[in-house]
Amino acid sequence: MLSAELVTDLKGVFGQLSLVAIAKLGSNVLQAATFLLLAASMAPAIFGQFALYFTIAATVSLVGRFGLNYGVAIWRSQGDSRAADCSTWLALFATGAAAPLLIVLPHGPILALLAIATTGFTISQYDLLGRRDYAAYAKSALLKGGLMLALAPLGYSLGGVSAALLATAAANLAAGWSAYRAGVTLETLQSAKSLVSDRGSVILQNFLVDVATNLSRRFDKLLVGIAFGTEVLGYFQFGMHILFALELVPIVMQQVTLVEKTFIRVTSIRWTLILFAAGLVFSLAALAALSTAIPIYFPAYASEILSIQVLIFAVPFLMLSAVYNSALQRAASKRVGWVSLYRSLVLMFLLLVLGTLFDVTGLAAAVLIAAAIQCGALAALHAKEFNAATPAL
Numbered sequence: 001m002l003s004a005e006l007v008t009d010l011k012g013v014f015g016q017l018s019l020v021a022i023a024k025l026g027s028n029v030l031q032a033a034t035f036l037l038l039a040a041s042m043a044p045a046i047f048g049q050f051a052l053y054f055t056i057a058a059t060v061s062l063v064g065r066f067g068l069n070y071g072v073a074i075w076r077s078q079g080d081s082r083a084a085d086c087s088t089w090l091a092l093f094a095t096g097a098a099a100p101l102l103i104v105l106p107h108g109p110i111l112a113l114l115a116i117a118t119t120g121f122t123i124s125q126y127d128l129l130g131r132r133d134y135a136a137y138a139k140s141a142l143l144k145g146g147l148m149l150a151l152a153p154l155g156y157s158l159g160g161v162s163a164a165l166l167a168t169a170a171a172n173l174a175a176g177w178s179a180y181r182a183g184v185t186l187e188t189l190q191s192a193k194s195l196v197s198d199r200g201s202v203i204l205q206n207f208l209v210d211v212a213t214n215l216s217r218r219f220d221k222l223l224v225g226i227a228f229g230t231e232v233l234g235y236f237q238f239g240m241h242i243l244f245a246l247e248l249v250p251i252v253m254q255q256v257t258l259v260e261k262t263f264i265r266v267t268s269i270r271w272t273l274i275l276f277a278a279g280l281v282f283s284l285a286a287l288a289a290l291s292t293a294i295p296i297y298f299p300a301y302a303s304e305i306l307s308i309q310v311l312i313f314a315v316p317f318l319m320l321s322a323v324y325n326s327a328l329q330r331a332a333s334k335r336v337g338w339v340s341l342y343r344s345l346v347l348m349f350l351l352l353v354l355g356t357l358f359d360v361t362g363l364a365a366a367v368l369i370a371a372a373i374q375c376g377a378l379a380a381l382h383a384k385e386f387n388a389a390t391p392a393l
Contacts, residue, residue, distance in 0.1 A: 076130025
């Protein structure tokens with residue numbers, strides 16, 4: 001049974017979840033609409049090229065911020081503003097130092113700008129979460145989605161892939177502008193060394209979690225594009241963006257759990273089953289709707305509809321993993337990152353093996369299996385580190 005105090009806390013958290021969920025729903029819908037419009041106007045091979053360049057810039061951002069976005073949210077929520085400010089500028093400087101490497105690629109200067117802009121937007125979102133300013137978080141997320149929808153398809157129609165990438169960078173810069181406003185002080189720079197030396201192990205774990213969380217959005221596309229070609233990547237990317245749109249609840253739960261303690265205190269196995277069942281029902285509803293809609297509105301991708309149907313069933317596992325991840329990160333676990341790294345390695349291996357054997361459907365199965373493995377490993381780690389007899393939320 002849940003105590004009256006915990007029930008009251010949960011009601012408050014669900015209110016905050018609702019606000020963040022509305023923002024993420026709107027942002028996800030707008031971003032999914034952007035990519036679907038681009039997919040509808042591009043051949044699968046061209047859409048695959050756009051996805052590959054977009055992913056290269058996003059990967060530089062992911063490595064450059066080194067998981068510091070999680071630190072910004074956690075430390076800001078704990079009142080450690082110096083560590084949060086220092087983390088912000090470390091992430092921006094690191095991404096800025098790596099971005100010039102992209103200049104040698106096609107669309108190089110635009111990709112460099114997109115990498116820095118992506119880091120700025122990500123850091124600003126987590127900073128607003130740490131401040132518990134959920135209204136500002138919602139406005140920023142919706143602004144980015146709206147600008148992408150307005151500018152990226154228009155950019156492609158006027159200037160091709162380069163203009164679409166530039167429009168995406170502009171949307172990230174405008175929506176994440178708060179990350180650049182604080183300015184750099186001498187004290188901030190002096191704190192950087194001590195931050196890395198004192199909290200290096202925690203930062204590393206957060207980085208590993210960040211890599212694993214974004215693997216399905218970043219590294220897998222690089223691997224698929226290189227190993228199987230841009231046409232297969234185009235089909236795979238189409239299905240993955242549908243999965244991203246369905247990931248609303250997992251993403252919201254992960255982000256809010258970083259700054260709110262309530263979920264860590266809920267230890268009943270009943271909550272695990274309820275959450276998984278809710279994700280399964282959601283997946284079945286999406287399956288029915290998409291099986292009808294895709295052949296009608298996206299006939300070029302209907303030949304690979306089975307892969308999309310397989311991907312949808314990763315949602316329940318992603319929901320559980322999101323809460324376990326954040327609870328362990330907030331508790332400064334020194335193992336959670338290694339679980340995430342293990343999942344990343346398993347996913348890359350499965351993508352190569354199952355993709356070779358079963359083409360696009362095999363790639364989708366790899367994502368589903370890796371999500372299930374990660375969920376089980378995180379549940380076991382959470383039970384061990386929190387001394388719980390059963391997996392805990």
